[in-house]
Amino acid sequence: MTWAAEISGAANRIAGHVVRTPALSVDGFGLGFPIEMKLEQLQHTGSFKARGAFNTLLSSDVPQAGLVAASGGNHGAAVAYAARQLGHKARIYVPEMAGPSKIALIERLGADLVVTPGAYANALEAARRYEAETGAMQIHAYDAPGTVAGQGTCALEWQEQGLQADTVLIAVGGGGLIAGALGWFGTTKKIVAVEPETSCALNAAIAAGEPVDVEVAGVAANSLGAKRIGSICFDLAQHALGASVLVADDAICAAQKMLWRERRLLVEPGGATALAALISGAYVPAPGERVAVLVCGGNIAPDPFE
Amino acid sequence: MTWAAEISGAANRIAGHVVRTPALSVDGFGLGFPIEMKLEQLQHTGSFKARGAFNTLLSSDVPQAGLVAASGGNHGAAVAYAARQLGHKARIYVPEMAGPSKIALIERLGADLVVTPGAYANALEAARRYEAETGAMQIHAYDAPGTVAGQGTCALEWQEQGLQADTVLIAVGGGGLIAGALGWFGTTKKIVAVEPETSCALNAAIAAGEPVDVEVAGVAANSLGAKRIGSICFDLAQHALGASVLVADDAICAAQKMLWRERRLLVEPGGATALAALISGAYVPAPGERVAVLVCGGNIAPDPFE
Numbered sequence: 001m002t003w004a005a006e007i008s009g010a011a012n013r014i015a016g017h018v019v020r021t022p023a024l025s026v027d028g029f030g031l032g033f034p035i036e037m038k039l040e041q042l043q044h045t046g047s048f049k050a051r052g053a054f055n056t057l058l059s060s061d062v063p064q065a066g067l068v069a070a071s072g073g074n075h076g077a078a079v080a081y082a083a084r085q086l087g088h089k090a091r092i093y094v095p096e097m098a099g100p101s102k103i104a105l106i107e108r109l110g111a112d113l114v115v116t117p118g119a120y121a122n123a124l125e126a127a128r129r130y131e132a133e134t135g136a137m138q139i140h141a142y143d144a145p146g147t148v149a150g151q152g153t154c155a156l157e158w159q160e161q162g163l164q165a166d167t168v169l170i171a172v173g174g175g176g177l178i179a180g181a182l183g184w185f186g187t188t189k190k191i192v193a194v195e196p197e198t199s200c201a202l203n204a205a206i207a208a209g210e211p212v213d214v215e216v217a218g219v220a221a222n223s224l225g226a227k228r229i230g231s232i233c234f235d236l237a238q239h240a241l242g243a244s245v246l247v248a249d250d251a252i253c254a255a256q257k258m259l260w261r262e263r264r265l266l267v268e269p270g271g272a273t274a275l276a277a278l279i280s281g282a283y284v285p286a287p288g289e290r291v292a293v294l295v296c297g298g299n300i301a302p303d304p305f306e
Numbered sequence: 307m308t309w310a311a312e313i314s315g316a317a318n319r320i321a322g323h324v325v326r327t328p329a330l331s332v333d334g335f336g337l338g339f340p341i342e343m344k345l346e347q348l349q350h351t352g353s354f355k356a357r358g359a360f361n362t363l364l365s366s367d368v369p370q371a372g373l374v375a376a377s378g379g380n381h382g383a384a385v386a387y388a389a390r391q392l393g394h395k396a397r398i399y400v401p402e403m404a405g406p407s408k409i410a411l412i413e414r415l416g417a418d419l420v421v422t423p424g425a426y427a428n429a430l431e432a433a434r435r436y437e438a439e440t441g442a443m444q445i446h447a448y449d450a451p452g453t454v455a456g457q458g459t460c461a462l463e464w465q466e467q468g469l470q471a472d473t474v475l476i477a478v479g480g481g482g483l484i485a486g487a488l489g490w491f492g493t494t495k496k497i498v499a500v501e502p503e504t505s506c507a508l509n510a511a512i513a514a515g516e517p518v519d520v521e522v523a524g525v526a527a528n529s530l531g532a533k534r535i536g537s538i539c540f541d542l543a544q545h546a547l548g549a550s551v552l553v554a555d556d557a558i559c560a561a562q563k564m565l566w567r568e569r570r571l572l573v574e575p576g577g578a579t580a581l582a583a584l585i586s587g588a589y590v591p592a593p594g595e596r597v598a599v600l601v602c603g604g605n606i607a608p609d610p611f612e
Contacts, residue, residue, distance in 0.1 A: 022328030
């Protein structure tokens with residue numbers, strides 16, 4: 001089955017369970033050209049992750065032991081939400097670095113939550129142990145076909161909404177979202193991967209010719225801080241990725257502030273990372289090149305209502 | 307000329323100067339039915355006011371002395387923005403109660419800003435004196451045909467975006483936005499005016515049979531705190547308004563928190579007031595009645611990046 005067919009199937013499967021998030025076109029950010037944006041941070045639980053979670057659950061026989069996920073926060077929240085909506089148990093391992101806002105979000109969603117010390121890799125290890133011991137179903141945050149096909153529905157939906165851009169900038173952590181976009185668009189659009197300089201698993205994998213472990217740090221680490229790029233993403237990127245660029249933490253913070261100041265969009269650093277590539281000049285469109293930015297997450301810390 | 311024609315003309319006039327703000331449909335907020343929403347807080351300067359400002363400027367001969375406006379904040383920001391974009395001078399009188407976030411916003415837009423003590427009425431008086439002395443052009447915040455026709459483009463645009471609702475809930479301050487919606491929809495949709503209990507100029511006018519002065523207070527006063535409803539709004543409401551309901555400040559705050567927690571929309575109290583009518587039960591839809599909420603302003607204080 002092709003990725004396009006997988007993603008179309010996922011879109012039919014999850015319709016009604018996820019928000020058809022809005023797309024718009026705006027001038028501004030001092031760039032002198034319009035940008036199409038899709039506001040995927042308005043998805044259930046504040047990021048695109050609900051798409052992959054619902055697609056996986058709705059295409060699986062979920063065991064009695066329920067679900068298990070390891071997550072820097074957003075995937076965990078999405079699995080907790082989807083599990084609750086569909087009536088399953090969910091155990092979520094969250095690394096401490098996810099921070100109190102994301103941990104509180106998952107708690108509010110009623111999941112059985114375990115906070116693990118350190119970064120994402122430790123949480124993933126704990127989740128795998130739980131899976132082996134209980135028979136619970138693991139939903140991988142980014143490197144599983146059902147997850148990638150679910151995230152790909154974001155690209156499909158944007159195209160249905162009339163996306164005009166030649167080039168689409170997408171932030172990359174473990175690579176689930178961009179893999180879905182590469183699966184849907186193939187080379188019909190130029191897909192640009194944007195990563196923080198301090199968490200750049202895809203960029204490092206491209207340089208090495210294969211997925212390699214990277215150090216993870218910086219302002220966007222709790223959403224984009226994957227230690228190693230997913231193999232599905234890497235394979236798709238080898239064939240279809242248009243460019244891989246890196247941005248500094250201060251560009252991410254500047255983009256985050258601009259999204260609020262100019263457009264009243266309050267997003268987390270990971271959600272501002274794709275825009276940061278344009279603002280910083282890490283990606284400079286050619287004259288006449290039409291660009292789009294996928295805004296992927298809004299779970300900012302501290303929560304303004306805390 | 308009919309309001310529909312005025313509003314169509316305004317839409318053509320301001321196209322390209324304003325954002326075509328997104329519309330979406332969401333479940334949630336514990337209500338058990340979907341709500342269509344238009345995210346007009348994503349408009350330039352964070353509220354619908356840019357529509358009326360551009361429509362007025364683009365249909366007028368602006369004098370050498372430039373523009374003058376009195377505003378609780380959002381209208382002033384919109385006039386300052388539109389003036390800058392079109393190359394005019396602008397003097398803006400802002401009541402102290404607008405608060406530092408809105409005052410800083412207007413300062414960033416480069417207007418000649420005067421902060422007046424107390425509430426909106428004092429700022430309006432000062433603006434009228436300046437107008438008389440200098441010949442500057444006054445743009446009324448809500449009670450002028452050009453302003454109302456401009457705000458009406460928000461309703462026109464929503465219809466073009468496929469608005470399905472039978473009933474549209476709109477927050478009311480001086481009445482410019484709802485007047486535009488009444489001008490566009492007439493009685494083809496049920497338009498529900500939502501006001502804070504503590505700032506309810508339209509509700510009081512309906513009760514009295516004519517516009518009357520009201521006291522102004524509460525969490526939404528700096529955007530909805532008009533002392534007297536506009537005469538254009540009152541006349542349109544007499545013919546076409548579906549219902550007038552009031553909400554308590556705590557319902558407004560609860561709606562504001564829900565918009566953030568459930569949907570990652572950070573809005574000011576006035577921007578959450580229409581939703582508050584559903585959450586509080588001030589407006590209860592009939593079975594099968596499809597409802598829509600216009601989210602009208604996002605200039606929250608304190609600014610999360612201050």
